[in-house]
Amino acid sequence: MENLQAAHQLCDVMTKRNVTSWNILISGYSKCGNLGCSLKLFKEMVKSGSFEEVILQWLVCLLSVVDIAQRVFDRMEIRNLVCWNAMIFGHCIHGKPEARLKLFTTVVDQTGADGKSISPDEITFISVLCACVRAELLTEGRSYFNPMIDLYKIKSNFAHYWCLANLYSGSGLIKKAEKILRKMPKDEKLPSES
Known part of the structure; x- marks a missing residue:
């Protein structure tokens, strides 16, 4: 969890996040069981305009929790x-x-x-x-x-x-x-x- 927090801090100072940075954070929080933070980051990603660029990677990494991914997909x-x-x-x-x-x-x-x-x-x-x-x-x-x-x-x-x-x-x-x-x-x- 410490490494994830450090990664999040690094991403916070980035001027523009890329596919990899969004994917690492969302996947990391999801794997740690912090789905609330994963969804919050997903919303930030959408607002940033990076949505189309990372949707495939995000859905696939979150699909270890298929029901949540399906709900997000259903709301799109x-x-x-x-x-x-x-x-x-x-x-x-x-x-x-x-x-x-x-x-x-x-x-x-x-x-x-x-x-x-x-x-x-x-x-x-x-x-x-x-x-x-x-x-x-x-x-x-x-x-x-x-x-x-x-x-x-x-x-x-x-x-x-x-x-x-x-x-x-x-x-x-x-x-x-x-x-x-x-x-x-x-x-x-x-x-x-x-």
Whole structure:
């Protein structure tokens, strides 16, 4: 706690706080159980105009207390894809994959602040597939994979295939998992040792 207080004092004298400084303080107070201070700092961050810049990191670090993060998220007037992805991903990390799948269904039905629909991206689908793996939902996971490519025009990557292979192997379909990994398109950015 002493180190956290020292960090807070250092941040108080900073002329402009960046993503890292806000994230460290909010996360630190949250981990120490001082949620009141975390929320107070969050409000200060919003007033400072740094909200969009740090919302993903803040939600993810606070998601160890999923219910509070969900309440903050529910009160947000404007939710962009970054906010949606943070909540969807956080629910899976902290053991609520079914909540993640419900959020996914909601996000595809939402309209953004500019009146345009919010379309899921590759990160959204990694989160959704990961949720299916954690909840052992093979049928649902398969049902998300093809629309990701055909409907949303998202190029599948290593993480998508890895999740799909995990779904099959978790259901005892090892040969099918191996087949998916063998058919996975080569990603030029991955080293050959991967």
